[in-house]
Amino acid sequence: MNQGRIIVAGIGPGDESMVTPQVRHAVSEADDVVGYHRYINLIEGWLPAHVSRHSTGMTHERARADKAFALASEGRNVVVVSSGDAGIYGMAPLILELCARSGVSGPELVVLPGISAFQVAAARLGAPVSHDFCVISLSDLMTPWDVIERRIGAAASADFVTAVYNPASRDRYWQIHRFKELFLQHRSASTPVGIVRQAGRDDESVVRTTLGSFDPDTLDMFSVMIVGNSSTFMSDNRMITPRGYFRHQEHDGTRPGQSIMINSFRTIAGLLKRDDHACDAKWALIHTIHTTADFEFEDIFQTSPGAVATLHRKLTAGGAVIITDVTMVQSGLRKAALKRYGIRVHCYLTDPRVPELAAAEGITRTQAGIRLAAKEYPDALFVIGNAPTALMELADLLHTTDLSPMGVIGAPVGFVNVVESKLRLKAACRITPYVVIAGRKGGSSVAATIVNAAMSLEDAQAMKPGRDV
Incomplete structure (x- = not known):
């Protein structure tokens, strides 16, 4: 039997209007959609009736990947969905790594980009990531904490605008406190900070504060935090990181x-x-x-x-x-x-x-x-x-x-x-x-x-x- 195809697609943060036409078209032509049950629910409203749904719970990423390969081996056209962009803390790296490690010819693999949560958060806040930036996850399920801590210190000392994913959960409450402590060793307490919860969804909330003032205990897994660099400033409730357009004489005199x-x-x-x-x-x-x-x-x-x-x-x-x-x-x-x-x-x-x-x-x-x-x-x-x-x-x-x-x-x-x-x-x-x-x-x-x-x-x-x- 011919091998099918696996498309790994980012469905954006949850707002149907933020799903790209390319992803929508891929889903409409799929035989099967595989994903975390919350993500399947987010696209249920426009998911065609003929498409078979295969959902699992949190932390069952490997099971979802194995299911996708099993369906593709039957010649089926499979779409694996991730929120945001599938390549940013999503399913794309797992699917591609499994294929690479198998050492045999597998199904056709395609990755389709999506709008990430930190992009939506940045747009809500203004223009905080308009210069060099990095994204760090505080989840130590896949990465040892000592590695994460070194990355936090490097980002802070290098003056990167920094977006933070997975800042806290019920059991992981202390890491965001340590993040704040490390950043304050390199950044002013007045550095602008934006926190967007449920970015792009109906119950979205936005908080604008500073590095010294934000309360780590208010963040959870649905929060994305963006910390500005040394030049980021607030104006009319907008968080702005200059790119340097006004450095030269013709612009600022x-x-x-x-x-x-x-x-x-x-x-x-x-x-x-x-x-x-x-x-x-x-x-x-x-x-x-x-x-x-x-x-x-x-x-x-x-x-x-x-x-x-x-x-x-x-x-x-x-x-x-x-x-x-x-x-x-x-x-x-x-x-x-x-x-x-x-x-x-x-x-x-x-x-x-x-x-x-x-x-x-x-x-x-x-x-x-x-x-x-x-x-x-x-x-x-x-x-x-x-x-x-x-x-x-x-x-x-x-x-x-x-x-x-x-x-x-x-x-x-x-x-x-x-x-x-x-x-x-x-x-x-x-x-x-x-x-x-x-x-x-x-x-x-x-x-x-x-x-x-x-x-x-x-x-x-x-x-x-x-x-x-």
């Missing part, structure tokens, strides 16, 4: 160099561990990480409440003075911004009075420079990026006198007295706004970039840095 900087800033923002940073502090922190490529600064960047916003207001009011401990800090400040706001910058290291005062008092030249500056410009912004002795001198003046400067940026770098100088400054700044890089890290470039961030704070909401570069 930015220069090529500025466009690169914008993308860098947005990448940094998406990789921060916390999403509760105040807007002004976050803006300066992103500048700092951009300058150093060091995400440890998220843990050591410290400010008094509203410090960067206060410095922005005072610096942009016009006529402010900035005092730096070394000329390297001075050279790192954006010249166009200084000119626009009429800001003067002074470094006392080259002042001829400094060596004489240092020798007379037995102090360092940077200490002497700070003493002179505090007398002549008590309202200045003091920016220390190199010398811990300068920061210690300033802290002592704040503690023992009525000195009340605009603010202090304390970012000296090194190993001797560096940590202590920063602790001393924070204790002395009772009312003075400050930004401090805790520990041994810092440097002139870091100190300067914090000032630049303060001068450009109005760009923070639009995440469009680099205007004065």
